[in-house]
Amino acid sequence: MTPDTVPASRPGAAAAPLLEVRDIGKTFGGVIALRGVSMLVRAGEVTCVLGDNGAGKSTLIKILAGVHQQDQGEYLLDGVPVRLGGPREALDCGIATVYQDLAMIPLMSVWRNFFLGSEPVTGPLRRFDVARARKVAREELRAMGIDVRDVDQPVGTLSGGERQSVAIARAVYFGARVLILDEPTSALGVRQAGVVLRYIARARDRGLGVVFITHNPHHAFPVGDRFLLLNRGASLGRFDRDAITREELTSLMAGGAELDDLTHELDRHAASPAGGQDDTTGG
Amino acid sequence: MTSLTADERVAGSGRARRLLIRPELGSVVGAVAVFAFFSAQSAVFRSADGVANWLDPASTLGIMAVAIALLMIGGEFDLSAGVLTGTTGLVMVTLATRFGWNVWAAMLAGLALALAIGFANGLLVVRTRLPSFIVTLGTFLMLQGLNLGVTKAITGTVQVSGLRRAEGYQGARALLAGSVSAGGVDFRVAIFWWIGVTVLATWVLMRTRAGNWIFAVGGDEQAARAVGVPAARTKIALFMTTATAAWLVGSIMALRFTSVQANAGIGQEFIYIIAAVIGGCLLTGGYGSAVGASIGAVIFGMADKGIVFAGWDADWFKFFLGAMLLLATLANRLVRRYAEEVRR
Numbered sequence: 001m002t003p004d005t006v007p008a009s010r011p012g013a014a015a016a017p018l019l020e021v022r023d024i025g026k027t028f029g030g031v032i033a034l035r036g037v038s039m040l041v042r043a044g045e046v047t048c049v050l051g052d053n054g055a056g057k058s059t060l061i062k063i064l065a066g067v068h069q070q071d072q073g074e075y076l077l078d079g080v081p082v083r084l085g086g087p088r089e090a091l092d093c094g095i096a097t098v099y100q101d102l103a104m105i106p107l108m109s110v111w112r113n114f115f116l117g118s119e120p121v122t123g124p125l126r127r128f129d130v131a132r133a134r135k136v137a138r139e140e141l142r143a144m145g146i147d148v149r150d151v152d153q154p155v156g157t158l159s160g161g162e163r164q165s166v167a168i169a170r171a172v173y174f175g176a177r178v179l180i181l182d183e184p185t186s187a188l189g190v191r192q193a194g195v196v197l198r199y200i201a202r203a204r205d206r207g208l209g210v211v212f213i214t215h216n217p218h219h220a221f222p223v224g225d226r227f228l229l230l231n232r233g234a235s236l237g238r239f240d241r242d243a244i245t246r247e248e249l250t251s252l253m254a255g256g257a258e259l260d261d262l263t264h265e266l267d268r269h270a271a272s273p274a275g276g277q278d279d280t281t282g283g
Numbered sequence: 284m285t286s287l288t289a290d291e292r293v294a295g296s297g298r299a300r301r302l303l304i305r306p307e308l309g310s311v312v313g314a315v316a317v318f319a320f321f322s323a324q325s326a327v328f329r330s331a332d333g334v335a336n337w338l339d340p341a342s343t344l345g346i347m348a349v350a351i352a353l354l355m356i357g358g359e360f361d362l363s364a365g366v367l368t369g370t371t372g373l374v375m376v377t378l379a380t381r382f383g384w385n386v387w388a389a390m391l392a393g394l395a396l397a398l399a400i401g402f403a404n405g406l407l408v409v410r411t412r413l414p415s416f417i418v419t420l421g422t423f424l425m426l427q428g429l430n431l432g433v434t435k436a437i438t439g440t441v442q443v444s445g446l447r448r449a450e451g452y453q454g455a456r457a458l459l460a461g462s463v464s465a466g467g468v469d470f471r472v473a474i475f476w477w478i479g480v481t482v483l484a485t486w487v488l489m490r491t492r493a494g495n496w497i498f499a500v501g502g503d504e505q506a507a508r509a510v511g512v513p514a515a516r517t518k519i520a521l522f523m524t525t526a527t528a529a530w531l532v533g534s535i536m537a538l539r540f541t542s543v544q545a546n547a548g549i550g551q552e553f554i555y556i557i558a559a560v561i562g563g564c565l566l567t568g569g570y571g572s573a574v575g576a577s578i579g580a581v582i583f584g585m586a587d588k589g590i591v592f593a594g595w596d597a598d599w600f601k602f603f604l605g606a607m608l609l610l611a612t613l614a615n616r617l618v619r620r621y622a623e624e625v626r627r
């Protein structure tokens with residue numbers, strides 16, 4: 001297990017991390033959802049949070065996003081301890097979260113979605129500045145390299161990857177410094193996932209600190225600068241990119257020894273195809 | 284990434300499709316067809332007098348249909364809207380004739396009651412998360428009982444009348460229930476109220492933040508909430524808007540007839556929804572238009588009077604309305620599917 005070390009070549013390496021949590025924990029009634037987890041996010045870097053279902057990923061991001069408050073540990077923004085009162089407060093601190101399903105309204109146009117909840121207004125009647133909203137949406141998507149044919153088309157006509165990308169561009173435009181992405185690639189095909197990974201890299205290049213939550217090490221490895229592995233609410237380890245290989249990450253993700261057992265079991269199956277029904281492992 | 288190709292790909296069919304994807308399209312086609320049909324049957328129908336005649340039922344229905352359309356775009360129904368036109372009318376006439384109130388004051392009391400009922404509807408829907416269909420069905424039945432019970436208790440009959448003798452009647456009638464002469468033809472003032480309501484609703488929908496929120500809460504309430512849209516406030520405001528429209532229509536009717544039946548407005552609630560759906564509103568919310576609902580009301584007005592002008596039995600009207608509803612819904616769905624598919 002390698003502690004978090006910052007490569008000297010990174011710009012802004014000397015400054016305090018954008019966001020850091022130290023030894024945070026959270027219990028719901030009698031259930032310990034998270035304990036002793038630490039992580040940090042730096043500007044221009046991607047921090048990947050990996051874990052299987054029930055590992056505590058969503059509890060962690062909900063704490064980061066201000067939805068929950070931690071019971072133990074410290075939450076630091078720019079090195080200063082804070083306690084976020086809610087998602088709106090997190091947003092005001094520049095922490096934007098893009099949830100997998102809650103990103104867009106399908107029947108509304110791209111530009112209406114882009115500004116939903118933060119519409120620009122103009123004039124004494126405070127009317128919705130439609131011309132500006134259209135123009136800015138088009139420009140921002142283009143700046144992120146997102147190729148939606150027409151900002152007037154309903155979001156429902158976009159592919160899943162395009163929707164995630166528009167949501168990312170929206171968060172970037174509204175001044176996010178930390179971008180939390182909740183399983184942005186899990187519902188997508190291989191090619192679509194690649195598209196989203198490219199926009200994650202682009203957001204990183206624009207100087208954002210990205211928190212990328214996923215259960216797929218093959219998605220995390222190509223873009224991640226540091227990795228946090230969670231298992232059953234606790235940290236399984238923190239690694240810098242150059243301290244771990246894709247194979248090690250995959251193996252750790254699947255629970256190391258557990259995966260070996262599974263491989264062994266499946267091998268035995270393959271070796272004795274005539275084994276029949278009595279060979280099945282009961283649930 | 285090539286940024287220029289972005290626009291080139293839609294240049295060919297973009298404009299045509301943008302026209303097709305408009306929710307009003309089905310109702311415009313329907314209105315033209317119905318107008319052509321009855322014009323061929325009757326010369327009076329297409330005369331200026333005829334137009335003024337069939338615009339009259341379209342106007343009061345249209346005011347309600349536009350408000351209901353906004354509510355439906357916001358993802359909710361209001362079945363109490365019809366009976367509320369009766370309630371507000373009854374309150375106004377009762378206060379003015381039995382308690383000696385000035386007509387204007389009585390109207391304001393009706394407005395206050397309507398806003399309170401709209402607020403209660405909205406709050407119940409938002410807080411309980413019950414379907415608005417059920418909540419407002421409850422309000423509908425309760426108001427129906429109250430209208431009848433209170434009217435009978437006060438007057439001993441099933442109607443209140445005599446508004447003509449009340450103080451302030453002439454002024455209120457001129458504003459809400461009078462006529463305006465244009466080119467020798469008398470148009471009801473309600474027609475102008477209806478046009479005003481349609482323009483205002485369209486502006487709110489297309490050019491204000493509130494309009495964006497209405498589409499959003501109807502399209503996906505959870506997603507809207509997640510980006511900071513005040514969903515509860517938006518929905519309650521929509522129910523209060525519907526109630527205000529019911530008050531306006533109730534007052535127009537009361538001033539026109541100077542009396543109100545205790546069962547006034549009952550059965551109208553579905554006509555409002557039909558007009559909104561013909562105008563392109565989806566039953567599932569998040570899509571529709573105020574202009575479309577108005578055109579739906581025009582179709583209704585033309586059919587209502589056109590059957591009489593053509594010398595047919597008025598019994599056929601309901602059949603016609605049902606067929607129109609089915610056709611319009613099918614046309615809307617086809618058009619939307621086409622418009623969305625080609626873009627992929």
